Amino acid sequence: MxxxxxxxxxxxxxxxxxxxxxxxxxxxxxxRGELPLEVEDLEDEVTGLSTRLEKLKTDLDSIEEQIKVKKVAIEEHKEAIKKYTAQQKEVRNNREFNSLTKEVEFQELEIQLAEKHIREMKASIEHKKEVIAESKERLEAKSSHLKHKKSELDAIMSETEKEENFLCQKSEEFQGQIxxxxxxxxxxxxxxxxxxxxxxxxxxxxxxxxxxxxxxxxxxxxxxxxxxxxxxxxxxxxxxxxxxxxxxxxxxxxxxxx
Structure with a gap:
């Protein structure tokens, strides 16, 4: 027509x-002003913080697992020291005794190194726990802010959506006449x-x-x-x-x- x-x-x-x-x-x-953009930015921030928090928790679990591995290794080194020390009592010459002494010293050094790594990892855990606590606090604050802003936007949308849809339809109708x-x-x-x-x-x-x-x-x-x-x-x-x-x-x- x-x-x-x-x-x-x-x-x-x-x-x-x-x-x-x-x-x-x-x-x-x-x-509505900048509210939709504010909500979008806050959603991105909340998602980013949640992802970061999950990664920190995964890192924490990984470090704790590594500490367990190091502790098991220390026990193995201690068992080796016991074994070599016992063998020293049955040696027949100085060469065998010195060889076993070197093995004992090596196992002791491995224990010292493992203990050093455990101390470093424990320090890393403490640091990560602080970061996790801060991140949780920020996430809670941002989530609360997002909830407030979304509620604000939803209230405005519920008040204006019907009118806006009606007007947009009318705008198209009048455009069709021109x-x-x-x-x-x-x-x-x-x-x-x-x-x-x-x-x-x-x-x-x-x-x-x-x-x-x-x-x-x-x-x-x-x-x-x-x-x-x-x-x-x-x-x-x-x-x-x-x-x-x-x-x-x-x-x-x-x-x-x-």
Whole structure:
């Protein structure tokens, strides 16, 4: 089904209606502000801290396992010392005795080295336990903050989601009434101005939000609604005050139904 060809006045009304709807959507999204991004960042932080905590716990288990291995090795070295010491009592010459003495000394050195490693690993465990405690504290704080922010966002979403969905649907409907060239211009202007206002009315002889006076002849042309006129300073599409008031009233009735 072909779109009905609108005359200039109808195009201006459709554009201004679309602007009012899109501005209302902007207001809703501004209420949410940075909250969705904050929640996303906090979720990433919580995930990162949880992963780090799990790795620290795994490292801790690994070190404790290594200590057990070292303790078993120490017992084995002690058993070897007992064996070599007993054998020294049965040797027949100095060469065998010296050889066994060297074995005993080697086992004693291995015990000393293992004990040194155990001390180092125990110190590492204490350090990791401190880091784990700090990480747990940070994770709890971040998780609590995330819960609060998510609750805040959910509350805003539950209040505004229905209205936003309705308005987005209406925005699409009004966009469908406007020819592609004009709609592209509207979107381009909207994207280039800070407040998203692409269509504005004349207020006190100037375009809304501007201090630049519009010449009386141009104001008459705008009021005649015979062609699309843009503000030479801001590039915004201009509509007369009467049309703007009529469309605002119509849109307020539409918004009241939500």
């Amino acid at each position: 072909a779109t009905k060809e609108l005359n200039v006045e109808e195009k201006l009304r459709a554009l201004y209606d679309l602007q009012l709807i899109d501005s209302r959507i902007d207001e809703i999204r501004n209420v 020819e592609e060239r004009l709609l592209s211009a509207y979107k381009r202007i909207r994207g280039s101005v800070r407040n998203g206002l692409a269509v504005v009315s004349i207020e006190r002889g100037a375009s809304a939000g501007s201090f630049f006076t519009i010449p009386p002849q141009t104001q008459m042309e705008i009021a005649s609604r015979k062609k699309i006129i843009t503000d030479e300073h801001s590039g915004r599409i201009l509509v007369d005050t009467a049309l703007a008031e009529e469309e605002k009233e119509k849109m307020e009735q539409l918004f009241a139904k939500i």
